[in-house]
Amino acid sequence: MADSLDDAVAKKFGNRNTEFSLNDKSHIKNIIGVVSGKGGVGKSTVTLLLALELNKMGYKVGILDADITGPSIPKAFGLGNGVDGNEDGTLIVPPLTKSGIKIMSINLFLEDPEKPVLWRGPMIASALKQLYSDVLWEELDYLLIDMPPGTGDVSMTVFQSIVPDGVVIVSTPQDLVKMIVGKAVNMANDMKVKVLGLIENMSFMVCPTCQEILFPFGPSHLDSVAQHFEIEALQSLPIDPRINELVDLGLAEGIDSEYVKEACEKIIDNLKK
Template sequence: MSETNCTHNCNTCGESCSSRQTEQTSFLEPLNPASTVKKVIGVVSGKGGVGKSLVTTMMAVRMNAKNYKTAILDADITGPSIPKAFGLGDDGVGMTPTGLMIPATTSMGIEVMSANLILDHETDPVIWRGPVIAGAVKQFWQEALWEDIDYMFVDMPPGTGDVPLTVFQSLPVDGIIIVTSPQELVSMIVTKAVNMAKKMNIPILGLVENMSYLSCPDCGKKISVFGESRIDEVAKENEIPVLAKIPIEPKIAKAVDEGAVEYLEAPWLDEAVKAVESI
């Protein structure tokens, strides 16, 4: 559609009108001049409990292992689980002389900002309304010292509400990974996330299916615990690739519970890593 003929509401048309691009850019929040972030990757899901935070941590670990300076902005303000996975429960954040927050750093050098790092106790609930939560996400982006970050992964809360909208409008998101699970509602839920990303002009890198199957410890046969996966069909319908199928593995849960996710090998994410490197 040409710019001169664009007389409609660009927020609902799905077209890449120049007026739409200008409007989207106008919402972007600038980083502090002391910070540098080259690429921002959102990790999203249409519903909770599918392993979005797990995928966020494992992707950050994989990219860090490839000698990229990696960071995680935990935008799941009311359900922050990133610090626990890295064993950062009591670390907190520091402050620079100029008042910028200094992210906590994992044992292998991944920088993390999360609501759980600024609470007195990691079990304290965050009882905030939507605008306050959205404001906290902006503060984590603007008022933290992000030094020479190659890839920042943003762990977003599930759904298509205030915080995902804030992230898409306020941060220069270069692409998103959609996380799902092999359940009957997957088609509708994934399509909602896909449609939101398209309306916001955010590139979709692909789908990651968590809890995809269980490998029998005796014979190696793949068992579909939650029913036969429809991820390939859903990906084809939405014209996006499947980046990974993560199995149900006791060692994954053990590593997260023990705060040792950095020591977990994740060969299932090879294609996802390639997709992130390609942007």
């Protein structure tokens, strides 16, 4: 019978302690996982918005794209494939975005970034180890991890191996109603990782002609759901067609990251608690 993912990871990395170590040329003060109960809710978008804003606030920021089978971060910043090694060739040098955010993703190593990665758990785990441990992050205040979607094996591996200091949960109004966020809260609790708060993405939109605030998916449930799970309501984000356009053009840095300023301040505070 095939090994379970846990067994396979344990076999590869030794015993049940699967936490990856970081190289001695790098030091990361805070690791923030961005998670969602399912895909397509805006996890990658929120990851890059948080990274942009933290960077603007003057912090040293990196993004690790841990969504190995659906990596999207390099493309959003207009980064093509190809990475360099450091002087002695022992570590990977992460490419920088225009504003100086360090990016690491499996996409940077693929000949055809459009081709899907069809790997199983153990290969994903060993790729992740390299994307985290063997990268010359140097000094970072915040490393944001765009986690795999959902609460399955791959997410659990990331939790166990790159133990984040806390997670931000991203959801949409419909999913807040369906309590999908509960799965993400439970997983964080099971893994003993702090929940830094909840972001409701695609919560409302501003009518381009009359500036009226519209709620295409119904009223916000951010506060009530956050209260229910006893976590902090971080922010409601609007549907903004420019986000889509700029990400598609590889110009993520053109997005107005003020959207998440309040969320960033709360996250910074909650990490200290």
